[in-house]
Amino acid sequence: VPVVVIGNITAGGSGKTPLVLYVVQALARRGWRPGIVSRGFGGRVQGIQAVSPESDATLVGDEPLLLARRAGCPVFVGRDRVAAAQALMFAHPDCNVLIADDGLQHLHLGRDVEIVVIDERGIGNGWPLPAGPLRECPARINEAHALVLNGDAPVPAGVEPRLMFGMHLVGDRFHNLHDPQRTCGVEAFRGRRLHALAGIGHPARFFRQLERMGLRAEQHAFPDHHAFRKADLAFVGDGIMLMTEKDAVKCQAFAPPETWVFPVEAQLDPDLAQWLVEKLNGCQTA
Structure with missing residues (x-):
């Protein structure tokens, strides 16, 4: 079964989760049966765990739970991604492609396609962790099959990717956390007292997105994968x-009634999906 690894060379959110969703949905539309394996950062799962839409985020992690609710395919988490992939395939033998969420540095997991995504922060100060954001040197991008530039992301100096694709995160509707059927546009919040909360890798991106929509909110940034409690709100x-x-x-168990969620979708050049399908078809015939 071919494996597609989607990751980055920096710490912090660069847009991997929306890109994983895009890839999974694009492949499913073309007849593939994908499955997702993830580390489950922020969760406390021991061993391997299948993730369902009803799973506990404190156990499996926030990103895998979001993927399980949105992707419409099997999602398994575990520190050992090879074991997670094997468990997924045992439980879902009809799966014919695996997507590894944030698996670039997990070299024990074999891969047929590597996609690196970076955002507008680029490589930051260019220093490795902990002095800077780098997990690996920028030249690692040259080894990947494709580079995805999220938003106004720059191409790091000295990097010559094999292929590049642009990506933008878009959204225009909010839905109520406790009643997702209640939706509204930005006009419903103008002139209201607003609080914007983000416990993601790059909270400023969410805050700027709201500002571009004309919303002025008091901003509350939390660490990535923060385990929220009622007192935090x-x-x-x-x-x-x-x-x-x-x-x-x-936050669903304790958030106040007037809590609204802003979902985003990744928009990419359709050429990425076509290129990926051709790569995967080549893996099957090799």
């Missing part, structure tokens, strides 16, 4: 809270 009072999908999966 005490600032809301009589205001309205806006949050990301990734945070919403952890």
Whole structure:
């Protein structure tokens, strides 16, 4: 079974989860039966765990739970991604392609396609962790099959990717956390007291997105994968809270009624999906 690894060379959110969703949905539309394996950062799972839409985010992690709710395919998590992949294939033998979420540095997992994604922060100060954001040197991008530039991401100096694709995260509707059938546009929040909450790798991206939509909100940034508690939301009072999908999966049990979620979708050049299908077809016939 071919394996597609989607990752980055820096710490912090660069847009991997929306890209994973895009790839899974694009492949499914073309007749593939994908499955997802993930580390489950922020979760406390021991061993290997199948993730369902009803799973506990504190156990399996926020990103895998979001993927399980949105992707429409099997999702398995585990520190050992090879074991997670084997467990997924045993439980779902009809799966014919695996997508590894954030698996670039997990070299024990074989891969047929590597896709690296970076955002507008690029490589930051160019230093490795902990002095900077780099997990690997920028030249690692040259070894991957493709580079995806999220938003206004720059191509790092000295990097010559084999292929490049642009990506933008878009959204225009909010839905109520407790009643997803209730949706509204940005006009419903203008002139209201707003709080924006983000416990993601790059909270400023969410805050800027709201500002570009004309919304002025008090900003509350939390660490990536933060394990939210009711006390964390005490600032809301009589205001309205806006949050990301990734945070919403952890706050549903205690968030106030006027909590609204802003889902985003990845938009990419259709050539990426066509290129990926051709690569995967080549893997099957090799």
